[in-house]
Amino acid sequence: MSGFWRGCPVDTMNRMRFMPTWSRCGHNDSQAAGRHGTFAAMSPPGPAPTIELRGVYKRFLTPTGEAYTALRDLNLEVQPGEFCSVVGPTGCGKSTTLALISGLEPPSAGEVQVFGKPVTGIDKDIGYVFQTDAVFPWKNVLDNVAAGPRFRGQNKRAAHERARDWIARVGLTGFESHYPHQLSGGMRKRVALAQTLINNPRIILMDEPFSALDVQTRTLMENELLALWSASGASVVFVTHDLEEAIALSDRVFVLTAGPATIKGAYQVDLPRPRNVAEIRFQPRFNEIYQVIWEDLRQEVLVSYERAKRSIAA
Numbered sequence: 043m044s045g046f047w048r049g050c051p052v053d054t055m056n057r058m059r060f061m062p063t064w065s066r067c068g069h070n071d072s073q074a075a076g077r078h079g080t081f082a083a084m085s086p087p088g089p090a091p092t093i094e095l096r097g098v099y100k101r102f103l104t105p106t107g108e109a110y111t112a113l114r115d116l117n118l119e120v121q122p123g124e125f126c127s128v129v130g131p132t133g134c135g136k137s138t139t140l141a142l143i144s145g146l147e148p149p150s151a152g153e154v155q156v157f158g159k160p161v162t163g164i165d166k167d168i169g170y171v172f173q174t175d176a177v178f179p180w181k182n183v184l185d186n187v188a189a190g191p192r193f194r195g196q197n198k199r200a201a202h203e204r205a206r207d208w209i210a211r212v213g214l215t216g217f218e219s220h221y222p223h224q225l226s227g228g229m230r231k232r233v234a235l236a237q238t239l240i241n242n243p244r245i246i247l248m249d250e251p252f253s254a255l256d257v258q259t260r261t262l263m264e265n266e267l268l269a270l271w272s273a274s275g276a277s278v279v280f281v282t283h284d285l286e287e288a289i290a291l292s293d294r295v296f297v298l299t300a301g302p303a304t305i306k307g308a309y310q311v312d313l314p315r316p317r318n319v320a321e322i323r324f325q326p327r328f329n330e331i332y333q334v335i336w337e338d339l340r341q342e343v344l345v346s347y348e349r350a351k352r353s354i355a356a
């Protein structure tokens with residue numbers, strides 16, 4: 043060990059290596075928390091980002107007619123081919139962030155850009171795996187997976203051929219004629235994955251896609267996802283409650299604050315690829331990264347938990 047690192051306590055060293063990227067870009071805390079670019083999650087220099095949110099606010103009207111701010115001055119960039127995860131306490135605004143990127147919801151203020159252009163509606167180059175099951179219950183597996191190409195005008199024969207290929211890739215060969223209610227939760231998630239990836243999206247948005255699965259199935263699917271993603275070159279925004287999952291999968295992890303959500307920190311995950319998510323969790327480096335991000339996330343989870351306790355008591 044040489045120069046700057048020598049004599050640095052291990053903990054301090056680790057914190058510096060994994061500091062949020064805005065900090066590593068030369069900002070200090072007070073600059074980063076300044077009026078304008080609050081905690082901007084800066085990316086490493088490179089090509090133009092695939093996704094860019096600048097000073098984004100999102101307000102909703104509550105059932106009582108009041109305005110509720112879900113997102114506050116949110117700044118986020120995702121690079122071409124980058125796998126990013128978003129973690130934050132429940133109800134903080136993770137799904138809302140994906141809804142804005144997808145064009146399902148407009149921002150109340152600020153700018154959302156994909157592929158260098160403002161988002162004005164739903165883009166066919168964006169695939170979205172929703173938090174809840176979003177397969178068509180009245181279609182069998184083959185027709186569910188073929189739905190995207192069919193909507194895009196491909197004839198049935200060609201669409202089915204592609205769908206069979208994707209069904210094989212997600213390990214569902216033999217289940218083409220099954221309907222969603224005849225599948226397990228894990229199998230339905232595989233259908234949703236194939237249904238999204240068959241369209242070759244350049245951006246894949248995933249909202250807690252594996253949260254309802256048992257640990258073993260989940261690990262298998264995480265590895266499958268990494269294999270499919272690395273072959274696709276797509277940019278991914280993956281929302282999860284599970285920090286271990288976020289680190290195992292990602293190049294970068296964004297931590298959101300308790301609502302209204304803004305970026306609290308953005309952390310590079312410099313674990314080697316290809317990764318086996320079942321094994322990478324046991325690497326000492328994984329643990330180091332986990333501890334630094336968890337320290338950030340824990341504070342926000344506590345804020346959210348205290349709020350929930352107060353509202354129950356009130």
Ligand SMILES: Nc1ncnc2c1ncn2[C@@H]1O[C@H](COP(=O)(O)OP(=O)(O)OP(=O)(O)O)[C@@H](O)[C@H]1O
Nearest residue numbers: 102103104112131132133134135136137138139301
């Ligand atoms: N259409 C809507 N109308 C009113 N409020 C909304 C709407 N959509 C979201 N919200 C509110 O915005 C906040 C953020 O919601 P969001 O679904 O983005 O949270 P989340 O981080 O995805 O939560 P979870 O982890 O539980 O999935 C919540 O307080 C929610 O009640």
Ligand SMILES: [Mg+2]
Nearest residue numbers: 136137138173
């Ligand atoms: Mg959500």
